[in-house]
Amino acid sequence: MSILRVPLAARYRQIAESSTRQGASQTLEQAQALCKASNEETSAHKEAVDAAFREVFYELIASLNIEKDEYAPIWSLLDSVNLLCDHELCEPALGFWLVEDLLDSHTISGCHKVFNYLELRRERMTKEHLKQKNLTILRCCNDLLRRLSRAEDTVFCGRVFIYLFQSFPLGDKSSVNLRGEFHTENLTTFDENPLRPGDGDGEMDVDPQEGTSEPDVKDPSQAVKAGQETVKLDELYPVFWSLQSLFSQPTKLFETASMQQFKDGIGQTMACFTQVINNSTTAAAVQEAEKRGVKRKRGDLDGENTELNSSAFNPRYLTNRDLFDLEIHDIEFRRHMLVQALILLDFLLALTSQSKAKLVNTINTILKELVDTGKLKENQAKSNTMMMKAIYEKLTLSDEDRAWVIETRRTIEKYLEEGNGQEGRYYLRMVNMVLSRDKNWAIWKAANCPEIKRDPVDASVDLQSQDALHEISIQANRPILKPDGADQLAFLSESESVEALKQKRPNIPSLEQYHRAMQVDDLDLEFATEEEVKDIQARKAGRLWRALRSARGKRFTLCEEIRNGDNPDALIGKTNSEEVKGEEVEDGQNERKLTREEEPASGQVDVESAPSAMQAQEA
Known part of the structure; x- marks a missing residue:
């Protein structure tokens, strides 16, 4: 029997038809006015609304094509139904019932557009009466997930899961296996019969890779070899x-x-x-x-490799x-x-x-x-x-x-x-x-799934914390009356002679000392672990570099004999002392050579012989 023969349902059908051309608030006002003017019970009004809006909804689905963007009347009708559900003029889950039927009536491409509507209206549709809607939401999303392929529709599956996570509270028990049951229906079928002789005669021949030898195995049961041990894949397959x-x-x-x-x-x-x-x-x-x-190339994400990546x-x-x-x-x-x-x-x-x-x-x-x-x-x-x-x-x-x-x-x-x-x-x-x-x-x-929720902070505690923070900031920005060490300026009046400064000057290590230190580093390398090798090599290279810097004025030719650190013994033994001495005489004809026995005049310091601050720090 058509609902037009039921007076109350027929009047609600008129409201449902007009809801496709007007706003949801106007539809709500018309429904509320009709409910107040009628003497029927509340349950009768809910049944009439359900029947009227369902009939109009199914007629629109049969006449409109979602691929041609003709679904604006259906979206308007769903908005009106959701508003009626929030004001308890119909069943709370009526909106999701209609969406469930809408998803069942479309292909995957059409479900994309329907789900776009669900994502846009999620907060509004799940704000009121969630307990009456939760089972319908779960059934709707799970039915959609069963239709989707995890390999080809991975993004769409993720959107559905995110919708569920955002709709339900964090501590909801809807997806909890409280009884500890296992998914025993998930059966893996395989060939349990052993491989018969001659089954491998028709196997495809594969050319060996370049630089490798072709395996000598001719047995139909394939095998993986390593050394002398062999695992036959035919025997491993059923196991x-x-x-x-x-x-x-x-x-x-x-x-x-x-x-x-x-x-x-x-x-x-x-x-x-x-x-x-x-x-x-x-x-x-x-x-x-x-x-x-x-790591994969950018080109692998599209073209012929898309199927391989999604698999x-x-x-x-x-x-x-x-x-x-x-x-x-x-x-x-x-x-x-x-x-x-x-x-x-x-x-x-x-x-x-x-x-x-x-x-x-x-x-x-x-x-x-x-x-x-x-x-x-x-x-x-x-x-x-x-x-x-x-x-x-x-x-x-x-x-x-x-x-x-x-x-x-x-x-x-x-x-x-x-x-x-x-x-x-x-x-x-x-x-x-x-x-x-x-x-x-x-x-x-x-632990019976306790609620994952933290109680809000009391207003008095918040005010106390703000006052304490304000006091801390005042103390931190307050100027210091007498900083530590501000009156200890006696060192400015102290004066030392040049001779005293010479005694405090650090001594640069000799080439022999650098060479002995590098020999110790070589000994440490023999017993060092993989993590310590890098640090010891860096330490040795630093000492060689400082040794060359200290010898640049007297033994510059050592740089060629050491050969990038391959011959550190040249620091002490490879160089002829007489040749070095002759080179020093030729290079120093126009300048006075300072020896250890000679001291500079009182009050004067030889700038060339004095080590720089960088050299002292490196030593």
């Missing part, structure tokens, strides 16, 4: 992909058979990954892949047996799998007896504080403690398995550190930072 079932169901590891399977799988995987790094035939390819992961964001990998060899030699693939292993190992370490006792004490402290401040009721704290014990008491990691987990985690961390320069260390630091934050999030969930 490797079977680990995914353990990653999705970590509690199975507390069964003896599953734990042994996990240990064997991780051991074989790490052996294979290590051999891939050490394999001489693929070292160049691995290095090139690492460099490509660190790095794909959360799932292909499990075809023929692709396993290529995947193993991809550094991003290896890191992805090892990070999964680190997550699982941290989960196991959190279930040791020591970690569980520490976690229980931390959570009890948080719950006690919440109960004392009145933010949590005592019965809720007790029920949360009982639920936590039910989850964690049954699962306890043994000491033997704990030692293996710690050793395996260190091995994986050491492997992840290997990379192009410092890139591996940066990657490991990023992973550890994310895992540490995840531990804090787990504690927050176990």
Whole structure:
């Protein structure tokens, strides 16, 4: 039956039709006037508004094309509906219901424009009655995320997540897995049957890289070689992909058979990954892949390489047996799998007896504080403690398995550190930072998700802090009446003779002293670590430079004999003393040579022989 046969709904339909041509405030005034003039109950008005606006909304969707920018009437109608929701003239979630239907009726390109409207109206649509709208918002955004590809629509997925984060408060429990359930439906399918003889006869021949020798392996089951050890990829293939079932169901590891399977799988995987790094035939390819992961050209962001770059964001990998060899030699693939292993190992370490006792004490402290401040009721704290014990008491990691987990985690961390320069260390630091934050999030969930909110500062405290800051600024800017040392000017009247100044003058080290110091530096270099070598070499170079400066007036020819520091022994032994003396006589015919036995006249100082201030400081 059409709503036109219902008088109240028919009148609201007229208002809905006019809302596409006028402002939302006028539509609100008309709806309020009709509600006051009618004797119907409030629920009847809400049902009439819902039916009238839905019918007009669906008619507009069927007649307008969003690709031609003809959706202005629909945006106006949605604005009017949101205003009616805020004033409780219809169901609070009616606006998001209509948006949900709008997203379902369009392609991804049309959803972009619909989501632009949601982002512009987010504050207005989530300001009132959020508790009645939160489930609709979650369902609307989650349905949209299921339609999007994480690889091709990465930016759009990020916009949807940001919209959710901005709409819900920071401590909302909507995305919290309070029961600790695992996503067991995430199954990884692969070929569990062993490779039959003759299956590898049709493999594609790959030319060996330049400068490398072609492998002699003719066995259909591919292998990764390093030295004398060999890991057959055909044997590793089912073991490797079977680990995914353990990653999705970590509690199975507390069964003896599953734990042994996990240990064997991780051991074989790490052996294979290590051999891939050490394999001489693929070292160049691995290095090139690492460099490509660190730095890419600007041209790689568009054109034919766009698909390759976006594939790095794909959360799932292909499990075809023929692709396993290529995947193993991809550094991003290896890191992805090892990070999964680190997550699982941290989960196991959190279930040791020591970690569980520490976690229980931390959570009890948080719950006690919440109960004392009145933010949590005592019965809720007790029920949360009982639920936590039910989850964690049954699962306890043994000491033997704990030692293996710690050793395996260190091995994986050491492997992840290997990379192009410092890139591996940066990657490991990023992973550890994310895992540490995840531990804090787990504690927050176990403590019944306390509200992440800080109480506002009282006005009196704010005024007191302002007064204290003003007093501190006055004290800091107040002039000092008698600065320290202001009256200690007696040194100005003291005078010293030139002879006294000569005695205080620092002595420049001789060339022999510089040479002995450089020999000590050479000895230190033999026992220095990699971090100390650079400092010792710089210290030695500085001493050689100062030695050449001190000898520039008498033994300038040493600069040629030392040969950029390769022959520091020339400072004391390589130069003939007689030749040096002859050169000094020829160069000093027109000037008087000052010797140690001669002293300048009283009250005079030979400027040439006196060391400069820079030389004294360098010595």
